[in-house]
Amino acid sequence: MTKIPFSEVLEKSKIVKAKELQIELPSQPVRYYRHGWQSWSLAAWTDTSPIPIPKPAIFHPLQVDVEQVYKKYLNGSWLGAVEFSDGNILLLGALATDANVSLVQDQLTGQSDADEIEWFIAYGQENVVFEEYAEQLGRRLGKTKKNGVPRVWCSWYSLYQAINETLLDKIFNEIDDLPFDVLQIDDGWQMDIGDWEANQKFPSGMKALADRIKSTGRRAGLWLAPLIATKSSRLFHEHPNWFLQKEDGRLVSAGFNWGERLYALDTTHPDVTSWLVALMKRIRGWGFDYLKLDFLYGGALKGKRYKDIPREAAYRECLQTLREAMGADAFFLTCGTPILPAIGVCDAIRIGPDVAYYWERFHDAYLLYNPTVPGTRNAIRTTLHRLWLKPLLHIDPDVAYFETSGNLLSHAQKILLQDLAHICDFKATSDLPQWMTKEEHDELRSFLDDKPKVTQTGRYTFSVNGHFADFNSAIELPHIPKGLTALGGRLLGWLGNRYIILRMYKILDLGKLRKRRAIL
Numbered sequence: 147m148t149k150i151p152f153s154e155v156l157e158k159s160k161i162v163k164a165k166e167l168q169i170e171l172p173s174q175p176v177r178y179y180r181h182g183w184q185s186w187s188l189a190a191w192t193d194t195s196p197i198p199i200p201k202p203a204i205f206h207p208l209q210v211d212v213e214q215v216y217k218k219y220l221n222g223s224w225l226g227a228v229e230f231s232d233g234n235i236l237l238l239g240a241l242a243t244d245a246n247v248s249l250v251q252d253q254l255t256g257q258s259d260a261d262e263i264e265w266f267i268a269y270g271q272e273n274v275v276f277e278e279y280a281e282q283l284g285r286r287l288g289k290t291k292k293n294g295v296p297r298v299w300c301s302w303y304s305l306y307q308a309i310n311e312t313l314l315d316k317i318f319n320e321i322d323d324l325p326f327d328v329l330q331i332d333d334g335w336q337m338d339i340g341d342w343e344a345n346q347k348f349p350s351g352m353k354a355l356a357d358r359i360k361s362t363g364r365r366a367g368l369w370l371a372p373l374i375a376t377k378s379s380r381l382f383h384e385h386p387n388w389f390l391q392k393e394d395g396r397l398v399s400a401g402f403n404w405g406e407r408l409y410a411l412d413t414t415h416p417d418v419t420s421w422l423v424a425l426m427k428r429i430r431g432w433g434f435d436y437l438k439l440d441f442l443y444g445g446a447l448k449g450k451r452y453k454d455i456p457r458e459a460a461y462r463e464c465l466q467t468l469r470e471a472m473g474a475d476a477f478f479l480t481c482g483t484p485i486l487p488a489i490g491v492c493d494a495i496r497i498g499p500d501v502a503y504y505w506e507r508f509h510d511a512y513l514l515y516n517p518t519v520p521g522t523r524n525a526i527r528t529t530l531h532r533l534w535l536k537p538l539l540h541i542d543p544d545v546a547y548f549e550t551s552g553n554l555l556s557h558a559q560k561i562l563l564q565d566l567a568h569i570c571d572f573k574a575t576s577d578l579p580q581w582m583t584k585e586e587h588d589e590l591r592s593f594l595d596d597k598p599k600v601t602q603t604g605r606y607t608f609s610v611n612g613h614f615a616d617f618n619s620a621i622e623l624p625h626i627p628k629g630l631t632a633l634g635g636r637l638l639g640w641l642g643n644r645y646i647i648l649r650m651y652k653i654l655d656l657g658k659l660r661k662r663r664a665i666l
């Protein structure tokens with residue numbers, strides 16, 4: 147264990163090579179910066195007490211680093227920072243994958259799961275320290291910022307899986323006058339998770355869909371989750387041996403979604419690599435050149451791999467293979483991705499959980515105490531804590547909303563999302579002209595046209611085009627549940643872990659989506 151005296155980093159930042167490294171803090175910090183593992187995991191400054199483990203555990207692979215979640219002390223992936231009472235911070239950050247940072251009593255400790263790695267240590271003003279860390283990361287992992295970032299219409303947050311050929315055709319006609327650069331098809335087109343072919347709702351096939359989009363002068367975008375699959379898929383049926391296993395031979399869980407358990411591909415298996423390359427080429431062949439690859443954490447879960455390399459290193463290699471296979475001219479957006487391994491490989495990265503047409507749901511926030519699930523407040527909180535990644539690649543805060551119909555967000559909350567898009571310099575929406583008033587339509591148009599001047603005025607405050615954007619309402623974490631709420635939460639957490647209950651929930655959820663679609 148390498149020990150670094152605090153006095154050595156007071157004046158100047160330092161880069162130290164070590165497998166394990168420890169800095170003794172000179173005084174009790176007032177806040178801790180926890181950095182969650184993947185896009186949807188929590189990143190936030192919090193006080194120095196631990197927060198409850200999110201529930202239900204069956205969803206953990208989608209939300210946290212499963213290998214860290216039960217640790218009793220504060221921890222985060224690759225980096226951690228503490229803030230002292232004078233407002234200065236101390237940051238310890240890995241300059242390589244497969245590492246984490248924890249705070250145990252007065253020791254900030256970095257640990258590499260691989261060999262010795264380089265660590266960045268700096269003390270001072272928050273923005274200066276994070277900027278220098280990003281710069282050092284960029285030197286080692288690469289910077290991939292392309293000139294200009296496309297303005298995207300994405301099907302997910304208005305239609306969810308209820309997309310089909312006719313409906314999309316109608317929508318493309320109606321948004322034709324709006325200045326989007328990409329029309330991106332999200333979840334709902336595929337045969338199954340693992341079987342990336344058009345389903346019955348797209349009888350003309352995926353090439354026809356891409357052609358239709360391109361005929362409007364836009365780039366065609368497509369969502370897929372290439373590193374996971376469900377047992378119901380043909381892929382799983384035909385290649386059960388392609389999936390990541392534990393040492394004891396049982397399958398590694400990649401969580402639960404779409405009413406089914408998820409499994410992860412062993413991306414170091416040569417046959418899996420060839421399959422992934424062919425998949426990327428097929429999608430490019432259809433004509434899509436904006437790829438939103440999702441649920442990517444599946445490639446970095448712990449397990450026994452064909453090639454014995456650290457899990458995040460394996461994942462980074464896989465991303466490089468995907469990048470090469472899709473071609474440098476494709477726009478590559480990663481989502482549900484472990485953050486550090488994606489730097490230098492993709493064009494853009496989702497840096498927070500999904501937004502939603504609501505601010506926060508009581509059962510998510512207070513009963514289950516889960517800040518990683520879809521919800522606008524959760525999305526804003528984590529996104530704002532990852533703005534430091536912006537010099538390295540495009541950062542995606544998820545979509546902004548404009549419509550009032552079917553949307554529970556207040557006007558002020560919608561403006562926060564629009565401002566956040568300007569701050570990140572990444573503009574996307576799923577709103578449909580049919581659902582918007584004339585004013586909302588005009589608001590969307592100027593949002594897409596505008597390039598406002600943004601200045602940060604505080605940790606959570608900005609000036610956007612001269613108006614004051616205050617995100618403080620999104621930052622605080624829900625109170626830790628007590629008494630009856632805590633008991634209710636335990637019950638809900640337990641129920642949520644039952645497969646049969648999750649299936650029922652899925653059926654009810656589909657009903658809700660059908661209702662939304664009926665508005666069209």
Ligand code: 9PG
Pocket residue numbers: 186205208302332333369402403440481482499500518519520
């Ligand atoms: C499509 C969606 C959209 C979205 C992605 C991803 O259960 N979960 O916690 C959960 C989190 C995120 C999520 C789905 C489920 O959304 O972020 O933009 O593409 O998949 O299914």
